[in-house]
Amino acid sequence: MKVLISVDMEGISAVVHGTETRPDGYDYQRARAVMTAEANAAVAGVLDADPSAEVLVADSHGPFRNLLPEDLDRRARLVRGKPRPLGMLGSLDRETDAVLCVGYHARAGSGAAVLAHTMNGELLDVRIDGRPLGEIGLNAAMAGEFAAPVVLLAGDDAACREFSELVPDGTAVAVKEALGRTAAVALHPEEARELLRSAAARAVSRRAEVAPFVLPGPLRVEVDLASPTTIDLATLVPGVESRTGGRTVAFTAQTFADAYKLLLLLAQLSTIRPV
Incomplete structure (x- = not known):
């Protein structure tokens, strides 16, 4: 085991x-x-x-x-x-x-x-398919x-x-x-x-x-971000879009593994502050 x-x-x-x-x-x-x-x-x-x-x-x-x-x-x-x-x-x-x-x-x-x-x-909320x-x-x-x-x-x-x-x-x-x-x-x-x-x-x-907890794709992911700077950085990532005037970014992932890795990246981007 x-x-x-x-x-x-x-x-x-x-x-x-x-x-x-x-x-x-x-x-x-x-x-x-x-x-x-x-x-x-x-x-x-x-x-x-x-x-x-x-x-x-x-x-x-x-x-x-x-x-x-x-x-x-x-x-x-x-x-x-x-x-x-x-x-x-x-x-x-x-x-x-x-x-x-x-x-x-x-x-x-x-x-x-x-x-x-x-x-x-810095990630205020994460929603997977709502x-x-x-x-x-x-x-x-x-x-x-x-x-x-x-x-x-x-x-x-x-x-x-x-x-x-x-x-x-x-x-x-x-x-x-x-x-x-x-x-x-x-x-x-x-x-x-x-x-x-x-x-x-x-x-x-x-x-x-105990059954594994599985979320089959494709998945719509929404993330509320605390910092406007993080929103700006996040939208530089292909496939990530923001809602005008809001703090939410969203993307579609074909698998949960893809979603998870992009969430890790967003968390890392959120540590960057303006020079």
Whole structure:
């Protein structure tokens, strides 16, 4: 069995504020240590279920250089750094049997949800054929392109609800209850890790019962962008059009993989500021 564990930071049990998720921020070092520990819990759970499993852990937050390599379970391989093919799902391939998403957060506009956003926060909303999708849905659909089910997601209760709507047979692990964007009632980190380990073992054991989330093409993609500069840059990409006077750009993709890659490009373009 080959398993990919994609690990973000906003949905980690102890994290509630943006300053904890940035390398120059307050308590970032603690947050990355807890992030690494929750990744290890998921690795341990997978290997409890199948000691011979091949496990890859994709660092999927911000710069993709947050997990502490020396503290990661040595039985797993670390996917680190960016840019890279498939972004948060770096190293996903046709041999992947299951995907686990740890530390994930709800999409932009989710209401009471800890640090909810889509991709880098500059993409205010993403709609695929009119359906709003955040990182949970986008990554689940990208995994679906490779016929790999997302069998588990861990994050706050809002992220878990979002996941369960898309993948009803998957395992959702709520490690904190959101009270707002920057507040939550969180499990003790050790309790969160114990819960995650046992849930990961169950999730991969019943992976055959979880259908991949698939969005067949062609697909109409609409993206609301925060910056007018990003809109100008986006429309330089062939096939991307803007609505006059609006903040929405749109394009048609023949496959979800094509849509996903262009969304990654839009996210990168959104980091460019006028000279």
